[in-house]
């Protein structure tokens with residue numbers, strides 16, 4: 289089981305429709321059964337201000353720099369107002385998307401400069417205390433699904449926002465971006481084969497957390 293005095297920061301990533309949301313609530317229940325307090329949150333969003341930025345960025349046309357800056361502005365507010373306080377209280381933070389999404393979508397998907405994103409990551413994820421390392425997730429669960437399958441699932445589920453309406457070639461670049469992020473920090477990532485029935489994906493997700501002794 290997890291050390292209940294220590295905060296745990298877990299993020300969930302993948303292209304739109306990969307199946308993250310389907311499993312996050314179940315995981316939260318598993319952590320609660322293990323005696324942990326859970327903060328469930330998402331990006332962009334997670335605070336009233338960041339949710340306003342989310343509505344803008346998901347619906348209003350803008351250039352990739354604007355998009356990246358709004359993602360990081362929302363993230364800074366979310367990090368300081370929600371994530372850091374919850375971790376300081378020793379909670380488990382389950383966050384639907386974080387900075388890997390910015391690299392995958394704005395970087396690999398839109399073609400925005402990765403080194404600029406790296407600088408923004410440094411600025412935004414420093415919590416201000418000298419000597420403190422950059423805030424990064426303890427674990428990132430990547431739901432890997434072929435873009436064609438994700439598109440098929442989403443077409444049956446809801447009307448698309450500005451990102452979900454993009455072509456499968458865009459999502460192929462985003463998926464490649466996630467692969468590159470994982471290659472750059474393999475210890476932090478767990479890759480889930482999301483192209484399976486829901487129950488099989490759930491078994492794989494649980495095993496990632498059981499292996500670490502975090503849930504029963």
Ligand SMILES: Nc1ncnc2c1ncn2[C@@H]1O[C@H](COP(=O)(O)OP(=O)(O)OP(=O)(O)O)[C@@H](O)[C@H]1O
Nearest residue numbers: 303304305306307308309310441445484485486489
């Ligand atoms: N393993 C699966 N097999 C078939 N359909 C699935 C599977 N997992 C999820 N779905 C369905 O696919 C759709 C997208 O799933 P979900 O909302 O969990 O994805 P998501 O990764 O959270 O997407 P987004 O990031 O775009 O919000 C939903 O209609 C969901 O019911």
Ligand SMILES: Cc1cn([C@H]2C[C@H](O)[C@@H](COP(=O)(O)O)O2)c(=O)[nH]c1=O
Nearest residue numbers: 304331332359385386389390393394451
């Ligand atoms: C954090 C983040 C998100 N995005 C994109 C990815 C999705 O298309 C939407 C969020 O919608 P979801 O249903 O909550 O997954 O935003 C992005 O482009 N860059 C980011 O940093």
